[in-house]
Amino acid sequence: MENKLIKVNPSDNVLVALADIKSGETHKFNGNDFVAITDVNAKHKMAEHDFAVGDPIMMYGVLVGKANLPIKKGEVLTTENVKHQSEKATKKTGDQGWTAPNVDRWKDKTFMGYHRADGQVGVKNVWLFFPLVFCENKNIEKLEEIFKELMPKEEDPHAKYLRSLMGASADEEPVKNKDENYLDNIELKFLRHEGGCGGIRQDSDLLAKLFAGYVNNPNVAGATVLSLGCQNLQLDIFKKALNEMNPNLGKEVLTFEQQQIGTTETMFQRVIKESFEAIKRANKIERKPAPVSKLTVGLECGGSDGFSGISANPALGVVSDIFAALGGKTILAEFPELCGVEQELMNRCVDAEKADKFIGLMQDFEKSVVAAGSGFDMNPSPGNIKDGLITDAMKSAGAAKKGGTSPVVDVLDYGEYVKEPGLNLLNTPGNDAECTTGLVGSGASVVLFTTGLGNPMGNPIAPVVKISSNTGVSERMSDIIDVNAGTVITGEKTIQEVGEEIVDYIIDLASGNVKTKADELKQDVFIPWKRGGVSL
Template sequence: MSARVLKVHPADNVIVALRNLAAGEQIEFDNAVYDLPYAVGAKHKFVTEDRQTGDPIIMYGVLVGKATQPIRRGEPITTFNLKHDADRYGLDKKQPYSWQPPDVSKWEDRTFMGYHRADGSVGTRNYWLVVPLVFCENRNVLILKDAFERELGYAQPETYREQVHELLSLYKAGDLNVIKKMEPFVDEDQNKTLHHTHQSVNRPFKNIDGIKFLTHEMGCGGTRQDSAYLCSLLAGFINNPNVAGATVLSLGCQHLQVDMIEAEIKRQNPKFDKPLLLFEQQAGTEYALMSQAVKETFLGLIEANKIERKPAPLSALTVGLKCGGSDGFSGISANPAIGQLSDIVVGLGGKTVLAEFPELNGVEQELINRTADDAKAQKFITLMGDYSAQAEAVGSGFDMNPSPGNIKDGLITDAIKSAGAAKKGGTAPVADVLDYAEPIKTPGLNLLCTPGNDVEATTGMAGSGANVILFTTGLGTPTGNPVSPVVKISTNTVLKNRMPDVIDFDSGPIVDGEQSIEQNADALLDYIVRLASGEEITQAERLGQDDFIPWKRGVSL
């Protein structure tokens, strides 16, 4: 890879700047010389030939936009001279597709130490889950959270409470000016803070990685469809292989009834046999409800603690593939790296899942070509079409997906963002297409309909059964998940160094020319094996970043 610029695909008519390029510079690349009339920031692109109004801009080998005004050779593409555009797609344009799996021989005998469930799935974590069927129970869930986490050693460190206590002491002593002149608090042992393990000596249940408490704003008052989707999602979380058992709180009169969640759990997984504790508040007093829930949950934890990690093949991994806070390097470093990892996992017989349908805009035909089953390809077309139409009906659209941060860092149109985002799915054939909250059952690459919204997407992947999620980011985001470890992968080393308390793994060496995509993917998979075995924890787990937002099927990009 050139140290200064990169052309991603031979058919492209743009070149990516890997470093800041100054106005007036001459760039030599691929036997051509380009005079830059304007500065081109790192992650941005300049055109390789003159473009007239309406001319196509090609990147990743696909149409990503059309010029809205003349663009001279060497000029950067911007929101002022380019608008989103993408090619039409459909079954009528489907082309044959063949796949050469990567060599997986060095991984075939590798195992991770996982929690084996009775239904044959394997967890990378052993969590107990506490969930409300309706928002009315959020208070009770949070009270249980405080009680269990503090007493059983799962509570977050009281660092900030101690800081408030120090400030309060100064205030009570009348030292307001001292407070105003204080230097910011400093983490004096940051290295230790970043790398401590989650196995606390104060935890009585050594085989339980945590008790996870979900809250939400649904379950009643919305549409019956909203409650049905929530039911499927909660059932999916309870069925997730990382969950050993669950405590479910119900008010009693809401749309989402206890019998509905029981039926949906069994529908999704006829072999379900985990402990499922159900409590209704309208059956008596709040005290009676909570006291019973405390006792029965504690007994459930005793049983869950008897489960121990045992060796499992890498084919037992179900890996979610996500990007958020993307930048102009996402599609050339971290995303291709986890795409390569996805191909390895698929080659080993495991499952991977590519979500974020608004961020597949412009690469639909490639995915259709990779879907051998025409019925599944049509399901993908229908889901994409319905989603796009719903967004357009309220005056939005997939073309409005890139955020200001995305645009600032080189993702000018949704098609550019999408073409880079799709690299997360590697090159394997599409084995199945799933709607939101459908369980992942088919080995291979799965497409799952979710928004691009970070938390709604990761929530959906965990609800469909992902036991680990890979999350690439170029700008930095703390996103985590209650039951599935979320591995934050930086697209550039500058980000890794700036936000070490958020980032878990660095794909920046690809941009810097220090590693190939294949080498970076191998290093990442080695990390995932340790993570799945409980030898590593993610920064999101360390921070207690348990983000959970159900998608209400409204317009969310």
């Protein structure tokens, strides 16, 4: 590699190593010689000049830390000599202009999606089974065994009953394409969780909104919901949340309350029969053309590294801007990883009300973390730090690049459903699983997930596309990576080219022409955020 050093923003005072640099090596940058006085591993940062204690550290054009010790020019930045620091914002101070990208290439593009009665269009056709309370987890597990394993190793009377409904004798396996009962156009997904009772009532209310969002998600054709009856998350609370979210849902939602029905056997007979009949109807829904503007794309990162903010994340920024220009929706989550870039995002908000909501949610989140004895500065994981993200502000400034440069049209709290075309901000933790779960509950039909270290996680109802920040992880973990943005680091492609490649991939994915690696591996992860606890 000819050039081993880059500066991300002209106002930065640190350089990023694109490859390992040994102590004593001399490298040119902008015509100047830089002598490494320590080893600087790829992805890590080198001081552009001498720093005294307290001097600001700038990257991506924003404050990302301060010198905790004297740092010499050419020395590597570490958690020992740099401490987290970020600019504080309190209100919207101006408007940030935006020039929309040219989207002629995609404006007439369509994808083959599942049209719902309310006008949303899904990229999958899923029938969802879930409990309102953890007491019903075992029954959901049993239903999964019955519906997904029609010929289990141990004969099951309920599986035999389902086979009889499918037109086969008790001991006969239904023949593929035998009749309309063969389900070849729908996926069955089964959620389990640890909430719905105990804890604080607010967590149950939030869980109701999350489940309402999953049922409302365009990838879902309908749902089977199990309730015990005595739990905090009552059926009425869930139904109210769903109706408030979408009074014109137009989907079949079957609910069963065990304490009202009676015996488990009676309940299973009803659940199996009614669900199977509804699933057969949902199976008849066919893919039809839809404009790209009908897609809602979630944006997140996990297992980030020092290259994430200069390759994969800004490539997602290109994607977000393209969808905004096309009239589609994108959702940027992970509020702990927006620490330090609040002012830019507030100035991008379409009005002061949205900006105030954003900073209010950020401040409330940080207060809850501090009250638990931690802080946003504790967000970077050991893996982040090892691979060059040594402060939360540094991680955040790179993470925010996923949102591109378009206006922020709305700000959503966890459990709120996306409505406005353009870029939306969603309050979630940085925790990968809780974030993905929240994005899908807010309406994301596709999730883009950048990673520098590798993460296999997916979601039960929305495809999760893994974009690697470096070629090494793409090659080493090829079974989980869908798109390699490491070509930006090697100079093979530009950020714009990779972003456009991802847009084309999304359209192909939305039409059912390709599957994500996470879906192939059945990485169906569903973990709701408990607001009564603390999660970064």
